[in-house]
Amino acid sequence: MDFHKHKLSRGFTFVETLVYIAVFTLISGALIELMFFTQSTFNKINSSEGIESSANIFLESLSRDVHDSASSTIENSQLTLYEKDGSGNIYTVEYSTTTDNMLVMSQNGYTKTMTDPETLVSNLSFTDILTPHSKALGVEVSFKNIKSDEAANNTFWATYILKGSYK
Amino acid sequence: MSVNNLPISKKHGFSLVEILVAASIMLIVAGAITSAFSKYILIARRNTNSVKAIYLLDEGVEIVKIMRDMSWKQNIEPIQNDSPFRVDRKTYSTTDSAELIGGIFDRTFVFSEICRNGNGDISECPSETVATDTRKITVNVTWNDGNGTNTKTLSTNISNLFRN
Numbered sequence: 429m430d431f432h433k434h435k436l437s438r439g440f441t442f443v444e445t446l447v448y449i450a451v452f453t454l455i456s457g458a459l460i461e462l463m464f465f466t467q468s469t470f471n472k473i474n475s476s477e478g479i480e481s482s483a484n485i486f487l488e489s490l491s492r493d494v495h496d497s498a499s500s501t502i503e504n505s506q507l508t509l510y511e512k513d514g515s516g517n518i519y520t521v522e523y524s525t526t527t528d529n530m531l532v533m534s535q536n537g538y539t540k541t542m543t544d545p546e547t548l549v550s551n552l553s554f555t556d557i558l559t560p561h562s563k564a565l566g567v568e569v570s571f572k573n574i575k576s577d578e579a580a581n582n583t584f585w586a587t588y589i590l591k592g593s594y595k
Numbered sequence: 596m597s598v599n600n601l602p603i604s605k606k607h608g609f610s611l612v613e614i615l616v617a618a619s620i621m622l623i624v625a626g627a628i629t630s631a632f633s634k635y636i637l638i639a640r641r642n643t644n645s646v647k648a649i650y651l652l653d654e655g656v657e658i659v660k661i662m663r664d665m666s667w668k669q670n671i672e673p674i675q676n677d678s679p680f681r682v683d684r685k686t687y688s689t690t691d692s693a694e695l696i697g698g699i700f701d702r703t704f705v706f707s708e709i710c711r712n713g714n715g716d717i718s719e720c721p722s723e724t725v726a727t728d729t730r731k732i733t734v735n736v737t738w739n740d741g742n743g744t745n746t747k748t749l750s751t752n753i754s755n756l757f758r759n
Contacts, residue, residue: 447611451618462625469632473639480646487650557687559664561757564657566684583697584647587654589661 475573476582478544482571483584486523486531486542491588493521493533494565498592502554507565512592525549531569546574551583563593641740644699645747648736651700652749655682655734659704659753662687667755671706671730679703679735699738707731709752717752728755 440448494500497509506524513519522534529548533540543549551570556563570583609617662670665687674680674689681703683690695701709731710723717729733750 444611448614451614455618455621458622458625462629465629466632469636472636476639476643480643483646483650491653557661559661560666560759561664562661564661582643584650585654585696586650587657587661589657589664 471575475546475576478547478573479571479582482531482543482547483569486569487567487584487586489533489542490523490567491586493523494588495591497521497590499563500556500565500590502556505552505554507554509590525552543571547571548574557587561595562589564589637742641742641745644738644740644745647697648700648738648745648747651696651702651736652734652747655702655704655736656732656749656751658682658684658687659732659734663753663755664757664759666759667757668759671753671755674706676706676708676730679705695738699740701737703735703737705733705735707733729753 493509493511497511499510501508506522509521509523510518511521519536523531523542524534525531529550531542531549531552533542548571549569550572551568553568555566555568557566564587566585566587568583568585572582659671659682662682670688680689681691681693681701682688683692684696693701707730708720709726709729710718710720711726711729712718712723717726729752731750732753733748735746735748737744737746739745
């Protein structure tokens, strides 16, 4: 048939096939690279979001409790704050880390986890600051993502004055 | 056969040039997505530093209050208006050391004058008398995230509450 003799019906030459394979490999390589990059970006953003929200929840809650309290004690990085309720009765609020590195706040037997489920506390330390008229509390807290081993520098610093301690 | 009646262009597959054009379009699109993602990463990373900076600003104000509670005469009065200073985070006194907090944050403080009108209320400065017992404190936190310098600022007024 005339059809078989036509130049275009020969199929691909060896060189053409090689070029197609090379182009295909380049494109799929780039796409796989992009996929890995997207995945690692997602992980990084996810971990920093968990760390930011844990820091915000912890420090906002701590600032309110420290501002409301009259005295405090620190024992092995466990903080106890003494606050007064509406009728003048003293109650305590405690901030500490659990054995599995979560940050918890307990009050009247009720315990609340302050860290995001994927975020751990890698360091928590409190310092007393005494002045002739007041007492203040310094806090340094570091967080890390549950999955990452990298020693990312995610330390937050804050200092709050115990308003009930003013004299 | 009917296929022989078709124009030649309908019978053959993609040419090499067509493949290359398609490939370059795909790569350009992939490149655009990648660069958009890298911006996203950059913003996400910058955001953690902004959160840290906000707590450092807050802490700066508490530090000035602690210095006031210790002694207004010794800690606050000697500092000149409009000249920036840094505070040592252990001794709560001014320091010449420009050591960065956590290796990246530079926190500076600056006092400026506050005026009071005839009723003792705080008012616009040039026209009224300068208050001696109250000063304006501005805290600045500056850091470089590798893509430029960022600054956050917070200011408040502080009074010699304890006459100390």
